[in-house]
Every structure is written in C-alpha cells, then in structure tokens.
Amino acid sequence: MKSFAHKDIIALRDLSKEEIELLISTAETMREINNRPIKKVPTLRGRTVINLFYEASTRTRTSFEIAAKRLSADLVNISPSTSSSTKGETLSDTALNLLAMKPDIIVMRHSASGAHYFLSKRLPTCSVINAGDGTHEHPSQGLLDMLTMKDRFGRLDGLKVAIVGDITHSRVARSNIQGLTKMGSHIFVAGPPTMVPPGVEKLGNVTACSTMKEAIEDADVVMMLRIQQERQGKTLMPSTGEYAKYFGLNPVNLKLAKPDAMVMHPGPINRGVEMSSFVVDGNQAHILKQVENGVAVRMAMLYHVIGGEPE
Amino acid sequence: MSEESTVILDGTGIERALTRIAHEILEKNKGVENLSLVGIRTGGVYLAKELAKRLEGIEGATVQVGEVDITLYRDDYKGQSLNMPVGKTDFPFTVEGKKVVLFDDVLYTGRTIRAAMDAIMDHGRPACIQLAVLIDRGHRELPIRADFVGRNVPTSIKESIAVRFDDQQKPIEVVLEK
Numbered sequence: 105m106k107s108f109a110h111k112d113i114i115a116l117r118d119l120s121k122e123e124i125e126l127l128i129s130t131a132e133t134m135r136e137i138n139n140r141p142i143k144k145v146p147t148l149r150g151r152t153v154i155n156l157f158y159e160a161s162t163r164t165r166t167s168f169e170i171a172a173k174r175l176s177a178d179l180v181n182i183s184p185s186t187s188s189s190t191k192g193e194t195l196s197d198t199a200l201n202l203l204a205m206k207p208d209i210i211v212m213r214h215s216a217s218g219a220h221y222f223l224s225k226r227l228p229t230c231s232v233i234n235a236g237d238g239t240h241e242h243p244s245q246g247l248l249d250m251l252t253m254k255d256r257f258g259r260l261d262g263l264k265v266a267i268v269g270d271i272t273h274s275r276v277a278r279s280n281i282q283g284l285t286k287m288g289s290h291i292f293v294a295g296p297p298t299m300v301p302p303g304v305e306k307l308g309n310v311t312a313c314s315t316m317k318e319a320i321e322d323a324d325v326v327m328m329l330r331i332q333q334e335r336q337g338k339t340l341m342p343s344t345g346e347y348a349k350y351f352g353l354n355p356v357n358l359k360l361a362k363p364d365a366m367v368m369h370p371g372p373i374n375r376g377v378e379m380s381s382f383v384v385d386g387n388q389a390h391i392l393k394q395v396e397n398g399v400a401v402r403m404a405m406l407y408h409v410i411g412g413e414p415e
Numbered sequence: 416m417s418e419e420s421t422v423i424l425d426g427t428g429i430e431r432a433l434t435r436i437a438h439e440i441l442e443k444n445k446g447v448e449n450l451s452l453v454g455i456r457t458g459g460v461y462l463a464k465e466l467a468k469r470l471e472g473i474e475g476a477t478v479q480v481g482e483v484d485i486t487l488y489r490d491d492y493k494g495q496s497l498n499m500p501v502g503k504t505d506f507p508f509t510v511e512g513k514k515v516v517l518f519d520d521v522l523y524t525g526r527t528i529r530a531a532m533d534a535i536m537d538h539g540r541p542a543c544i545q546l547a548v549l550i551d552r553g554h555r556e557l558p559i560r561a562d563f564v565g566r567n568v569p570t571s572i573k574e575s576i577a578v579r580f581d582d583q584q585k586p587i588e589v590v591l592e593k
Binding site: 130141 | 487500502
C-alpha cells in the first residue's frame with residue numbers, strides 16, 4: 105500500500121518520485137469533488153488549518169482556503185497587517201502561540217528561505233505546508249504545474265520544459281526543477297544573465313541557455329515566470345520594454361516550440377512584459393487550468409500531511 | 416496469512432446467488448425503470464457490473480453502474496486509513512430522484528455502507544437506497560440491514576472473509592479464513 109510518510113510538505117526536494125506521484129494521483133481524484141453540485145467531503149472535519157501569510161498572496165491563499173473548506177476543515181487566515189509580527193513578535197514566538205491553540209496544519213508563506221524548517225522543528229504536533237518561502241520553493245505550485253502537464257501529455261517522463269524569466273528569484277522555478285527532474289523531464293532555463301544563477305545545472309536535469317530561442321526550441325512546455333518587481337526592483341534589467349524584447353513570449357517566438365506546446369504561467373501575469381496578450385488569451389495557454397488544478401493539488405497535500413507520521 | 420481457509424461459495428454458487436438477487440431486485444422494484452446500481456470500490460463494483468448484466472438479460476433494458484470510493488468518508492481517520500490513496504468516485508448518471516441499489520461484497524460492521532450512503536447523498540437526493548451484498552457476516556456496529564443477501568455466513572470476529580476475483584474481474588470464490 106502506497107502511503108505518505110511526511111508530517112510536512114516543505115520542498116519537493118524532500119519528496120521521492122513515488123510520493124510526488126501519489127500526491128498528483130490523489131489530486132486527480134480530488135478534482136471530481138470540485139465538479140459536484142455540493143463541493144464538500146467530510147474528510148478533515150474538526151481539523152483546524154491556519155493560513156499564515158507573511159507575504160501578499162491572493163491566489164495561493166484563496167486556493168488553500170477553498171481546498172481546506174472542501175475537505176470540511178476549519179480555516180483561519182492570519183496576515184502580517186493584522187498579526188503581532190508588526191508589533192515585533194518573532195516567528196518562534198508566533199509559532200508557539202499558534203501551537204497553544206492546537207491547530208492541525210499551518211500553511212505558511214514567508215519571505216525567508218527555509219523559514220518552514222525552523223517552524224516545523226518547533227511544532228512537533230502540527231503539520232507545516234510551505235506556500236512559498238523566499239527564493240527557495242513553492243511546492244504546491246510545482247505539483248499543480250506537473251499535474252497540468254500530465255493532463256496535457258499523459259506523462260512527464262521525457263518532456264522538454266522551458267522555464268524563462270528570473271530564475272534566481274523564482275521559487276516556482278526551483279520547485280518545478282526539483283519535481284520535474286525526479287519525474288524524468290528535461291528542463292531548459294533562460295533569462296537575462298543577471299537573473300540566472302551560476303551553477304543552476306546542479307539543481308537537477310537542467311540545461312542553462314543563453315538565449316530564449318535556445319530554451320523554447322522544440323519545447324513541449326513553455327513556462328514563463330513573472331517579473332517580480334517587488335523583489336528585484338529595477339536593478340537587474342534596464343527596462344521592462346527591453347526585457348519583453350529579449351525574454352517575452354509572443355506568437356512569433358512561440359512558433360519555435362512544438363506545434364502543440366503548452367504555455368504556462370504561475371500568475372499574476374504582467375501582460376506585455378513576460379507574455380504578450382495574444383499568447384495569454386491564445387489557445388495554447390493553460391494558465392486557468394493551472395489555477396483549477398491548484399485547488400485539487402492543495403486538497404491532496406492537506407489530506408496526506410494529516411496522515412503522515414512525524415519524521 | 417492464515418492457518419486455515421475454507422471455500423464457502425464457489426464460482427457457480429456466486430453465479431446463482433447473483434441471479435437470485437437480480438430477480439429479487441426486479442420483483443421489489445417492478446422492473447429497472449429509474450434504477451441504477453452503485454458498487455463500492457473495488458469488489459462491489461465488479462459484482463454490481465455482473466448484476467447489471469443479469470438485469471439487462473432479464474429485462475432487455477440498460478442498467479447504469481456507478482462506483483463510489485469511501486476513503487474520504489471513513490470514520491476512522493485517526494487510525495491507518497487516512498493517507499490511503501483515494502480512488503475514483505464516478506456516477507455516469509444523476510443520483511437525484513433515482514432508485515439506487517448499493518452493492519458491496521461483504522457486509523460486516525456497516526460502517527462502509529454508512530460512508531457510501533453519505534458519499535451518494537453528497538451527489539444528490541436519491542428516491543431511495545437499497546442495499547445488496549454477496550455475503551452478510553454479521554457483527555453490525557450500526558443499525559444497517561441488507562435488502563438483498565447472497566449468503567448469510569455466521570462468523571467469529573477473528574475470522575476474515577474475502578471475495579476473490581480473476582483478471583477479468585469475475586468473481587471466482589468466497590473464502591473464509593480462520
């Protein structure tokens with residue numbers, strides 16, 4: 105019997121291929137619930153989930169909230185503007201205070217890479233799910249991206265996946281690289297030299313390309329990353345116009361990829377910067393499908409961590 | 416696994432039991448109009464499909480078979496069950512207003528049936544739910560009773576009962592293990 109042996113899901117790097125497959129296959133069955141007239145099952149009845157978001161998020165936070173509620177869990181949202189961290193409380197103290205309220209799962213987004221490992225050690229009786237930590241990982245996004253690719257191609261093994269944009273600051277890229285490498289895909293990354301970390305090949309089955317053309321040529325999947333203006337400011341590129349010229353996806357360079365290639369984006373999209381509106385609204389884009397799969401994937405994550413044994 | 420196992424129902428016996436249940440279902444419901452079968456994964460689904468073939472053979476009308484996975488509806492999460500792979504729940508019909516015959520291979524505590532009924536009712540309000548089982552082994556923990564029973568088998572709690580299927584998902588035999 106396949107089972108999931110982790111209390112937490114912090115990084116796809118920590119999971120085996122079989123565990124990733126189990127999460128994806130559970131998500132596939134969870135989708136059925138989302139298409140019912142009554143979108144609720146009693147599985148996590150009486151469990152408490154805390155959404156602890158130190159960074160702004162609408163999509164991920166809402167997606168986790170819907171996922172928890174469809175499994176009948178009780179969910180509380182805590183965001184920095186209303187939390188004690190603005191009053192100077194440390195993450196450790198926040199964790200212990202939350203623990204005293206006996207939650208079952210804490211879903212956290214934090215700007216510090218690795219904050220979840222720190223939190224997990226202090227919360228032996230509570231599961232921790234990473235909803236994004238700094239520039240480290242964003243496992244739910246990686247899983248939903250893989251599920252969306254699997255929907256389209258029926259497999260992940262042997263796919264050529266191009267990831268274009270700010271690789272250095274992208275936890276989405278890191279989770280995809282970790283997950284896709286385990287599933288047997290080949291990842292080609294491209295971006296301005298200031299945005300591609302040296303040694304990126306060491307993260308997995310990755311080839312670093314100097315031009316966007318090289319990365320997306322014959323690709324099955326073209327994944328465009330968001331230019332994170334809140335993170336890198338204006339220092340890493342001269343202008344968004346110049347970025348769009350060299351690393352933006354448009355109907356012309358999309359033709360370099362395979363004719364049936366799928367286009368993905370973790371959102372929110374800067375239209376006209378990393379992607380032209382023609383591509384965003386075109387029939388090769390699977391962006392809304394990604395969002396739809398996000399709820400199912402997060403239901404699978406919540407379901408499996410509750411059954412997991414402490415490591 | 417076990418020291419002693421006895422075949423309590425062979426292939427022919429199962430065939431006969433299913434044929435009799437088919438006739439009983441038709442008698443009680445006066446035909447197959449508005450009737451659908453739902454099997455509990457996985458054994459119940461195989462048996463429901465066998466039963467549908469018989470109903471169609473007798474009445475000459477198609478009977479649809481749905482399948483229900485009860486993993487998300489179990490009442491023993493704190494034990495081993497949560498974290499089990501979740502199977503597919505699939506109704507090729509709307510449950511609303513249907514006469515549903517729920518099929519499971521072995522009726523034991525009744526907890527599986529309770530979970531399956533909750534799962535069905537989350538998809539709509541059926542006109543009624545009837546229960547058919549191949550084996551009723553007793554030891555109920557909930558007030559649940561089968562409408563159609565293949566064979567009543569008094570057992571001890573220490574024993575276990577398994578319905579075995581071949582590669583084509585056809586039932587071969589029912590085995591009692593001590």
